[in-house]
Amino acid sequence: MLNVLLRTLGQGLCLSLSLVAGAQAASVVFLNPGSASENFWANYSRVMQAAATDLGLDLRVEYSERSAERALRQARAVLDGPQRPDYLVLVNEQYVAPEIIRLSRGKGVKLFMVNNGLTPAQTSSIQAQPGKYAPVLGTLTANDEEAGYRMLREMAALLPRSNEPVDLVAFAGVRITPSSQLRENGMRRALADLPQVRLRQVVYGGWSRERAYEQAQLLLERYPQVQLVWSANDEMAFGAMQAFEEAGRKPGVDAIFSAVNSSPEALRARIEGRLGVLMGGHFTVAGWAMVMLRDDARGLPINPDGRSEYSLPVLKSVDPAMARRWLKLQPKGGYGIDFKRYSAEGRAADYRYPFLTSPVDY
Known part of the structure; x- marks a missing residue:
């Protein structure tokens, strides 16, 4: 009897191990709007x-090289490929999201958005034509408006009284x-609190160092007394x-510069004082998205409060000590x-995911 019991247990164990070994990880494709050579997007x-490795997800990244067509x-x-992923993660860079959402209808691929969500106008248009678009599982963006606001406030605080x-x-x-619109909106909101600051001009540098360099040359000719240079990313700040x-x-001496992002160059510039204000941390949205997708793949509810869109408090002011870390x-x-620590499994x-409402220390 004991031998029979042991054999039965052994067979069950082998079957369980076989099932685990044969189980496939949920597959994810991320349409990265940047390039592998861009510090932020890389x-x-x-x-x-x-995060995907930590959570057991199969991730593939496709870089769009800043091209909406690509x-x-x-x-x-x-x-339309022969091996569709379980999830497609996309960014509404250059307003490409609605068309990708339309293309996804009926394909059996779940959609998740990061970094740039739909605009209110896009949301209204999609809601007005529900039969034309696929559902979006969730959207995680950063606190971009607040970051734009805090950047200018912190810059002004560095000025002599x-x-x-x-x-x-x-x-x-x-x-x-x-994200660019929101950061600019935050900057303009801060202006209302800073009557001594005169906004001379806003230019659109396209996130590019070279373009910002050329624009800055012209701006210096027009406004030679500029003391504050606010930039929505680090590349434009360096240009x-x-x-x-x-x-x-x-x-850092004759003019105060600010930037968003945490490239090694930006972190070193913050330590050296060339950047007076630096906002960073929104790269963590990428990891939090993977936590939620892994839980969804396991049948766990990822939005028990009924919401699907969140602006995460991930962008924070980076001081020299944080930059070094x-x-x-x-x-x-x-x-x-x-990342496993934040999963809903076993909870x-x-x-509620803590990263949705509170900054995470790292």
């Missing part, structure tokens, strides 16, 4: 891959990208810095974050 992909071609190839007017120029990203340096102006953590890909029914 780092974004690294964080996403670190992004749409890639989406069609993914959705005076009632004299101070000239500001601003480098926004792309007119038709929600503007180059123009200022060539004009004999020292960043992030420089050490970057090579780890996932910044040392234990109570009322569990």
Whole structure:
């Protein structure tokens, strides 16, 4: 009898191991709107891959090289290909999302959006034609408006106390990208609190160092007394810095610069004081998206509160100490974050992802 029992247990164990070994990881394709050579988007992909590996997801990244046409071609190839993924993660860069959502209808691929969500007008249009579009499982974006606001407020706080007017120029990203719009809106909101700051001009640098460099040369000719240079990303800030340096102006001394992103160059510039204000941390959205997709793949509810769109408090002011810490953590890909720890698996029914409402330390 004991031998029979042992044999039965052994057979059951072998069957269980076979089922586990044969189980396939949920597959994810991320349509990255940038290029592998861009610090932000390359780092974004690294964080996403670190989280996917930690969580047992099969991730593939496709870079669209800042081309809306290429992004749409890639989406069609993914959705019409012989091996469709379980999930397609996309970004509403240059307003490409509605067309990809339309192409996804009936394909059996779940959609998830990160970094740039739908605009209110796009949402209204899609809701008015529900039979034309696929559903979107969820959307995670950063607190971009708040970041734009805090950047200018912190820049102004670095100025000497005076009632004299101070000239500001601003480098926004792309007119038709929600994160750029929100950061600019935050900057303009801060202006209402800072009557001494005069916004001379906003230019759209397209996230490009080279373009911002050329624009900054012209802005310096028009407004030679500029003391504040607000930039929606680090590449544009460095392009503007180059123009200022060539004009004999020292960043951090003769003018205060700000930026968003946490590339190694930006972190070093913050440590050195060339960047007076730096906002970073939104790369973690990539990892939090993977947590939610892994839970969904396991049949767990990822929006028990009924919401599907969240603006996460991930963008924060990076001081020199934090910059030094992030420089050490970057090579780890996932910044040392234990993504499994934040899963809903094994939690109570009322569990809420903490990263949706509170900053996570790392």
